[in-house]
Amino acid sequence: MAFIMEKLNIAMLLILVYQQILLSSSKELYQGHQERDEAAENKHKELFKGSSSKPTTPSDKDALEEFYHSTAGPAWLQNAGWLSGDPCQSMWYGIRCTPSGDVVEITLSHNGLAGQLPPKLSEMKNLQILRLYDNYISGILPISMFTIQSLIVLDLDQNQLSGNLPSVISLPYLTNLSLASNQIDGFMPYSWNCPNLQSVSVSSNNMIGPLPSSLSKLPKLKYLDLSDNIFTGPFPPEISALTSLETLLFQRNRGSSGVAPTIPESWHTLVNLKNFQVDGLSGDLPDIFDSWSKLEVLKVTFGQLTGEIPMSLCNLKSLQTLVISNNMITGTLPSCICKLSSTTMTSIDLSSNHLTGHLPDCFGSLHNLTDLTLASNNFSGNLPASLGACSHLNSLYLAYNRFTGSIPYTYAKLELKTLEIQGNKLSTVDDGLEQFFTGISFCSLYDNPWSCPLPTYLSNNTNCNPTCSKCNSLDKHTSCKACVSSSECGWCTEGPNCLEGTNQGPTYEYNCEPSNWIYGIEAACNK
Incomplete structure (x- = not known):
């Protein structure tokens, strides 16, 4: 029992340490995947350097093997070490572990993954980072993914996932939720218990409905991207509580019903806002x-x-x-x-x-x-x-x-x-x-x-x-010659040029209003 408690304490300590590292570098969360990943991975490598002294816990190993088979592992662009030896001790590509053999990170972005996420993945109780963006993962997004209490980063951008988000998300350590460019529909969660969440991106999906006022319960939120969905207005005045918010993106939403949103006066409290893009x-x-x-x-x-x-x-x-x-x-x-x-x-x-x-x-x-x-x-x-x-x-x-x-x-x-x-x-x-x-x-x-x-x-x-204009000669209209001798010419009172037109006005509306038009053949010669 003492050994188990020691193992749990180490795991939770590592979660807290790594959470602080991520929180101290919030810019990485929303300046593009490449910059964010390089910085986060370098810190993560340093944190878990030489952390393969014990074999992987059996449940984590089983989950990884099922994940490999369900996402076409043999066809991945990089799959070095997978299914050979122990995941932590043999350092399977994209996997990082604690010294005690718990898998804490799976990063296999733009790696050719295809297929579905297996439910067993959610049994990895110490998983902190799941980063699988830019792949071909399809099927229903498993709601059970949102029960992994240790999650810090969940990044599944640019896949083909469908289904709904859970109505309640309660992940105390989560800092980054990225689900953009999928096929997710349904409503935003109506309840959030994520006190450390800094970045939410659900753009380019098929999500519907008004924005829930419960978003205001994310005190550390800095980045919110809701673009390219079917959301409707109005905007909740309660968003004014997000005083840490730096970026709000709400563009190209296709909701045909509901009230066109206005910017609530209460939003004057968003004093840290740097990027505001709304259609x-x-x-x-x-x-x-x-x-x-x-x-x-x-x-x-x-x-x-x-x-x-x-x-x-x-x-x-x-x-x-x-x-x-x-x-x-x-x-x-x-x-x-x-x-x-x-x-x-x-x-x-x-x-x-x-x-x-x-x-x-x-x-x-x-x-x-x-x-x-x-x-x-x-x-x-x-x-x-x-x-x-x-x-x-x-x-x-x-x-x-x-x-x-x-x-x-x-x-x-x-x-x-x-x-x-x-x-x-x-x-x-x-x-x-x-x-x-x-x-x-x-x-x-x-x-x-x-x-x-x-x-x-x-x-x-x-x-x-x-x-x-074909009416325009070397002479201005005050010389009369071309303007008053043709039934196709005249001039505007505000300009010197002889222009095309009739007794109804200029041929081209951009020249002047009909009320400012003088039809040449009807005008007296003004020499």
């Missing part, structure tokens, strides 16, 4: 960003968000990526947007909203901006000359707005790879931009009333495809 939101963006001062990535897309951009968003000094696209945001772009960090901000996407007004001409302060996407809004006025100071800018998407005037000469020093400004009311190109256009890989300038002739370097640029 399908409704209502206004709450003015809580002063509390989310650590936020680095904000993506809220494909929803029904209304109202204006809250001013508190401009106070996110750590923000790197801002995406509020495909919503119904109104108002103007606040000039304080240029007060975002000049060192961290790299990407802004506010496309496909209802934003209006002139752009603030202050973008030069965002020195490291690489991508700016403001397409499909109702912005007007001139293109901001200050963008010419964004020396790292690679992509500029301003298509389908109401910009007028010219492409500024300040863009001459930019090294853009992509420029899309089609569907505006731009008419001229400033001098000195030949080198600028030469370096662009993809350029789209059509659907603008360009004054002709365009510079040769531009009119011959097949990448850019600028087009001129």
